Amino acid sequence: MLRHGLPTSLLILSLFVSGLDDPALAQEAAAVSQCQAIAQSLPSVTFARYSPDRSDASFRLAAAEDGVVRLTLLGHSTFHIETPGGISIATDYSGYHRPPRTPDVVTMNKAHSTHYTLTPGPEIKTVLHGWGEEGQPADHDVVVGDTYIRNVTTDIRSGYGAMEPDGNSIFIFEVAGLCIGHLGHLHHELDDSDYAEIGRLDVVMVPVDGGLTMGADSMGRVVNRLRSAIILPMHRPGPQVTRFLDMFGAGFDRRYSDSATITVSLRSLPSKPQIVVLQGM
Template identity: 70%
Template sequence: MMSRILQIAFALMALSYFLAPLPAHAQEATAVSQCQAIAQSLPNVTFASFKPDVAVNTQASAKDEVTISYVGHSTFLIETPGGVSIATDFSGWYAPPKTPDVVTMNKAHSSHYTLTPDPGIKHVLHGWGDDGKPADHDVTVGDAYIRNVTTDIRSFGGAMEPDGNSIFIIEAAGLCIGHLGHLHHELDDTDYAEIGRLDVVMVPVDGGLTMGAESMSRVVTRLRSALILPMHRRGPPVTNFLQMFDDRFDRSFASGASVTVSLRSLPKKPLIYILQGV
């Protein structure tokens, strides 16, 4: 009987602890990725939904839409329902129609970054580390959450520089949008686990400046994104990339340079969608 009473008392104490108000500093918790994967047993990755202590409205209703516009080379302008604008691989060579709130960069070539961005840009995210350490971004801007996964990059001498490139992931309106940047090698299981779910992926299709079409197609197939947006086409026609995929993928050439997408409108079958200008 005494043992039973002690068990009940302990349970009540534990319950009161978990129901107690959080201390003030806990309310300042940063956003946590809704697209991140937990690598419970690689290569089998289980996807999970994470809920931060402080809600960030990246998990909008299914009707909320994100507009993605191809600007040039590997620069896209991503516009969220809350009005946040993000330009990828921003160099200034290809100017978005308005000054973005956030720009991401990679340093493979000067067409992917600039060290003198417009001072009106509030957030400049380098894909490489500025302090000798890998870049590590976890940034919340309005209704967008932006993070990165570093990959190695091939230097001009041919050697691989660890963590010189970043895959940037933008989460908005419940969508997970990834930009592969100047990806120079196939990803491994740890990379895929860190990336997590990608509903939309922007992929270089230059045929060799980053990776060959066959290697890049394996990355795209493994990511299993619903919407695949080719970019960074130099040299071979985009059809060389398209030929790497079987009938599990649809293909379509857009009539314009933009696509508007929501959770509800994502293709049921993976779609390689070539925006005008690519």
């Protein structure tokens, strides 16, 4: 992940890859996060199972600004993200809430079994765990098609109230000029270093559950600090959603959708933060 740095503002770096004998994998390609507020070093990223059009010698990481991303709430914390380049991503994937086609990428968090599975199936080519191995935090910098995916780790509660370091990941999807974040099973308020790593989020998926992740007040402070253009509640429907909405004043708009899907582009982002309650919440 990018962890330090110089301001990059809205920098978008196109990646040009040609002459790949094996298009499934290209090592040591450099990408600049367009979403991070601070970045001192370029990450190394892995191209994961992407087959570009052979008639084209190159492809772009950053799609045109008018590219449209579709986000569909499948249930609980699982969203289906469909990119302009045709990449399919399922967040906090447990195998229970499945998208209409096999996703190219799934992300997972292990706080509860409803957020991960250890047997996602071999047909899913890119599986990103929000937790690390052998005491090391998860560290993802992956480009799949037109999407750059990275993570910022946070801690989770474990047995007897203790905290397990780096057990959860906030996954960030950079596509079509947009910065889209999924907070996962966030158990604590973020600090300045977390916000610096996350950077700008145009769209954020927020667990709203009355305290299974964090209390409404704490989650409200995170949302206020992120100041995303579109806020999508997830996790648990019911009265806690109403309470969450009631926490925000005139600086936020609210909208109940009659669909589980929202389409987003850089050009269509509202100028005022908008909380959109999708069908199913």
